[in-house]
Amino acid sequence: MTGRTTDGVAxxxxxxLLGAAVLAAVVAALVWLAGANPLAALRxxxxxxxxxxxxxxxxxxxxxxLAIVGLGxxxxxxTGVFTIGSQGQLIAGAALSTAFVFSVPADEPxxxxxxxxxxxxxxxxxxxxxxxxxxxxVQVNEILSTLLLNYIAGFALIWxxxxxxxxxxxxxxPRSAPLPETSLVPSLLEGTRLHWxxxxxxxxxxxxxxxxxxxxxxxxRVFASNEGLAARLGLSRPRxxxxxxxxxxxxxxxxxxxxxxGVAHTLYPSVDGGLGFGGILVAVLGxxxxxxxxxxxxxxxxxxxxxQGMQMGTSVPAAIAVxxxxxxxxxxxxxxxxxxxxx
Amino acid sequence: MLxxxxxVDKRFGSISALSGAAIDLERGRIRAIxxxxxxxxxxxxxxxxxxxxxxxxxxxxxxxxxxxWSRRQAIAAGIGFVPQALSFVSTLSIVDNHLLAGRGLRLDxxxxxxxxxxxxxxxxxxxxxxxxxxxxxxxxxxxxEIVSAVTAGARILLLDEPTSALGPVEIDRLVRxxxxxxxxxxxxxxxxxxxxxxxxxxxxxxxxxxxxxxxDGTTAGLDTNEVARLMVGDRDRGRATRAAxxxxxxxxxxxxxxxxxxxQLILDGISLxxxxxxxxxxxxxxxVSQPALAEALAGLRAVNGxxxxxxxxxxxxDPDGSxxxxxxxxxxxxxxxxxxxLTIFENASLFEMGGKAFRRFPGMRDRSAEHDHGKRIIAxxxxxxxxxxxxxxxxxxxxxxxxxxxxxxxRAPGVVVAHGPTQGLDLAAAATIRAALxxxxxxxxxxxxISADLDELLELGHRMIVITNGRIxxxxxxxxxxxxxxxxxxMTGLNGMEIAP
Numbered sequence: 001m002t003g004r005t006t007d008g009v010a011x012x013x014x015x016x017l018l019g020a021a022v023l024a025a026v027v028a029a030l031v032w033l034a035g036a037n038p039l040a041a042l043r044x045x046x047x048x049x050x051x052x053x054x055x056x057x058x059x060x061x062x063x064x065x066l067a068i069v070g071l072g073x074x075x076x077x078x079t080g081v082f083t084i085g086s087q088g089q090l091i092a093g094a095a096l097s098t099a100f101v102f103s104v105p106a107d108e109p110x111x112x113x114x115x116x117x118x119x120x121x122x123x124x125x126x127x128x129x130x131x132x133x134x135x136x137x138v139q140v141n142e143i144l145s146t147l148l149l150n151y152i153a154g155f156a157l158i159w160x161x162x163x164x165x166x167x168x169x170x171x172x173x174p175r176s177a178p179l180p181e182t183s184l185v186p187s188l189l190e191g192t193r194l195h196w197x198x199x200x201x202x203x204x205x206x207x208x209x210x211x212x213x214x215x216x217x218x219x220x221r222v223f224a225s226n227e228g229l230a231a232r233l234g235l236s237r238p239r240x241x242x243x244x245x246x247x248x249x250x251x252x253x254x255x256x257x258x259x260x261x262g263v264a265h266t267l268y269p270s271v272d273g274g275l276g277f278g279g280i281l282v283a284v285l286g287x288x289x290x291x292x293x294x295x296x297x298x299x300x301x302x303x304x305x306x307x308q309g310m311q312m313g314t315s316v317p318a319a320i321a322v323x324x325x326x327x328x329x330x331x332x333x334x335x336x337x338x339x340x341x342x343x
Numbered sequence: 344m345l346x347x348x349x350x351v352d353k354r355f356g357s358i359s360a361l362s363g364a365a366i367d368l369e370r371g372r373i374r375a376i377x378x379x380x381x382x383x384x385x386x387x388x389x390x391x392x393x394x395x396x397x398x399x400x401x402x403x404x405x406x407x408x409x410x411x412w413s414r415r416q417a418i419a420a421g422i423g424f425v426p427q428a429l430s431f432v433s434t435l436s437i438v439d440n441h442l443l444a445g446r447g448l449r450l451d452x453x454x455x456x457x458x459x460x461x462x463x464x465x466x467x468x469x470x471x472x473x474x475x476x477x478x479x480x481x482x483x484x485x486x487x488e489i490v491s492a493v494t495a496g497a498r499i500l501l502l503d504e505p506t507s508a509l510g511p512v513e514i515d516r517l518v519r520x521x522x523x524x525x526x527x528x529x530x531x532x533x534x535x536x537x538x539x540x541x542x543x544x545x546x547x548x549x550x551x552x553x554x555x556x557x558x559d560g561t562t563a564g565l566d567t568n569e570v571a572r573l574m575v576g577d578r579d580r581g582r583a584t585r586a587a588x589x590x591x592x593x594x595x596x597x598x599x600x601x602x603x604x605x606x607q608l609i610l611d612g613i614s615l616x617x618x619x620x621x622x623x624x625x626x627x628x629x630x631v632s633q634p635a636l637a638e639a640l641a642g643l644r645a646v647n648g649x650x651x652x653x654x655x656x657x658x659x660x661d662p663d664g665s666x667x668x669x670x671x672x673x674x675x676x677x678x679x680x681x682x683x684x685l686t687i688f689e690n691a692s693l694f695e696m697g698g699k700a701f702r703r704f705p706g707m708r709d710r711s712a713e714h715d716h717g718k719r720i721i722a723x724x725x726x727x728x729x730x731x732x733x734x735x736x737x738x739x740x741x742x743x744x745x746x747x748x749x750x751x752x753x754r755a756p757g758v759v760v761a762h763g764p765t766q767g768l769d770l771a772a773a774a775t776i777r778a779a780l781x782x783x784x785x786x787x788x789x790x791x792x793i794s795a796d797l798d799e800l801l802e803l804g805h806r807m808i809v810i811t812n813g814r815i816x817x818x819x820x821x822x823x824x825x826x827x828x829x830x831x832x833x834m835t836g837l838n839g840m841e842i843a844p
Contacts, residue, residue, distance in 0.1 A: 213708060221684075225683065226680075228674070231642075231663065232672065233693055
């Protein structure tokens with residue numbers, strides 16, 4: 001038994017190393033084609049992501065919402081509910097928390113932070129409830145419904161920012177008025193944009209690690225492959241599907257509130273900024289395990305911020321980060337396929 | 344001699360599946376390959392079909408020795424294979440499945456249809472070739488696979504456990520079809536663990552035990568009992584003891600169950616009662632009604648009318664409530680009862696998990712308690728390998744079934760619904776499971792056994808009902824000798840009328 005496990009770890013490690021080598025070779029070739037020395041570019045990338053206190057904080061600022069969204073969709077994906085609606089839920093959470101903060105006539109940070117948090121979670125949950133109910137009771141394909149709801153959320157946000165939530169002052173792009181100082185998530189690291197929202201990542205990851213070891217965690221796994229058996233064990237389809245959706249929505253909405261109240265301090269049209277999809281990718285990349293998801297979001301974030309540094313230091317465009325992220329996914333997907341076949 | 348294998352060895356890891364096996368297949372002859380589960384009969388067929396490579400041994404095809412043997416080469420040589428778990432895509436028709444298995448870029452649907460029709464007509468089979476396969480009965484799918492293989496040019500046809508899920512009427516039809524094919528020159532190998540049907544269908548017989556050929560000969564003049572003895576070796580078969588059902592407590596009560604699928608009536612007013620300690624045997628030609636009844640009893644299938652009550656509490660369409668009232672359910676398809684990617688001990692303790700004796704904190708699992716429970720079931724039901732940490736999906740079908748039955752019956756159930764509980768199992772394992780069902784009844788459960796295996800029902804049941812076209816057409820008290828003529832009429836639906844018990 002133990003022999004089999006260590007054997008599994010060894011092949012797993014070899015697989016990861018092989019994937020990393022392929023990735024490094026392809027990216028190095030692209031950098032070289034762009035006219036830069038791959039080693040120098042790598043140095044610039046690492047520096048851009050971790051080199052200074054501020055840069056490291058920026059990497060974490062990007063990683064936090066990715067990790068929260070990724071951890072949030074983890075149970076759904078494990079359950080076999082393929083929600084890709086995190087983008088819309090994040091927008092709904094951001095919008096509702098902003099509306100809540102502006103409509104509460106209080107000035108104490110405790111009240112405003114609670115209200116903002118509630119708005120984010122509630123907004124995300126409400127926006128996830130519709131596709132959840134549709135999937136649970138009328139078998140509407142959740143991939144399609146959540147994808148389309150993302151568009152609706154995006155346009156609704158623009159309408160909100162041009163109407164009910166528009167800033168009083170004229171702005172070049174539609175945006176809300178700046179959030180009151182007392183409603184902002186406090187800074188975690190002086191002089192950077194890193195905020196206390198990072199604590200949610202730790203809480204969520206730890207909570208999910210515990211959950212996976214509970215009876216409930218196992219039942220959702222049973223549901224993924226064996227609906228009837230799960231129903232006999234007390235987990236019906238409506239419950240499995242709707243709770244998965246609600247959890248994904250709540251966390252995406254939470255990330256939305258944090259982007260507004262922790263980072264931008266205002267609601268703006270591109271509040272999602274690819275975080276919704278990025279989070280789902282990170283969840284898959286992290287092997288649907290909490291630690292893996294946290295690591296994967298750190299890596300994705302480091303690539304994004306590091307590429308900015310690389311663009312400044314060398315002639316390589318920052319878009320290389322997106323290319324690299326795509327390549328990582330492709331390699332992981334191939335790896336998963338092969339694993340399935342050899343299993 | 345079309346095919347001749349000699350001295351074939353095959354190992355899977357540390358397990359020897361075949362050692363020194365030999366077999367000959369002749370043109371126009373039917374050979375049965377019989378043996379218990381794990382005797383190596385499927386492996387032998389799969390080696391001929393090019394699905395499993397042999398380790399060592401001689402393989403002669405049409406008088407010429409062949410080297411490494413792939414499925415593609417086997418197809419080109421005209422070797423058709425119909426697996427036990429049928430291979431058709433259920434949402435496609437037989438024609439489309441046939442095209443799917445073929446090669447070439449252009450799909451000639453009309454041509455394929457007419458070739459299939461022709462083959463079906465030659466075999467004297469009438470089949471719906473253009474509707475999705477999922478609408479066909481299991482027997483229909485099986486015939487479809489055979490027709491498809493023959494159309495694809497199979498001159499050697501390997502059938503792996505073709506009768507395991509069929510009722511007597513369907514088995515008759517299958518045997519007739521195979522005989523017709525053989526008469527037209529096809530060589531047929533029939534892998535099975537049911538001896539009776541083999542003896543009348545086959546010309547020659549190979550008996551395997553533990554990967555070795557125990558007997559190779561013609562079926563003429565062979566004694567069925569002798570073959571059965573050879574298959575199991577000198578092992579005590581053990582018989583389930585029948586406890587008398589004396590209680591008047593009706594633990595399971597079903598009234599007026601109706602289920603409609605489009606215009607077909609799958610369940611047409613099924614009413615029955617099962618008392619404490621009683622085993623009700625449900626017979627009938629395998630079809631859509633039996634799985635529907637089993638699932639409806641377990642609350643897993645929504646019905647159009649009627650009630651299911653356990654201990655006088657309505658649990659219609661409520662699988663969770665049924666579980667709480669002590670329902671054990673053994674589904675027809677064991678994949679519905681076992682989670683393939685969980686370990687044996689997790690599968691074994693799904694129902695106990697998180698319960699009082701199985702947790703340290705509310706909601707948290709106690710793995711060591713689960714482990715102990717898994718070990719108990721492994722020991723009681725002889726699950727192999729006896730490793731609670733083994734992944735359930737890696738077990739053989741028979742061992743998965745033992746694990747499944749062990750888990751369900753370990754809960755001291757009040758009501759047991761078992762559908763084909765010993766399907767595809769070897770004699771020893773089947774005996775273990777039948778004994779466990781009898782024990783559950785003796786311990787106070789109301790037991791419903793639905794099976795296509797009449798011998799099993801007659802052995803286990805106190806009472807038997809026959810379901811045809813969704814209705815109960817006959818009832819027999821098994822304490823008295825059963826009029827087999829009446830039973831046969833009920834099973835075949837010959838008189839189409841209700842038969843008095």
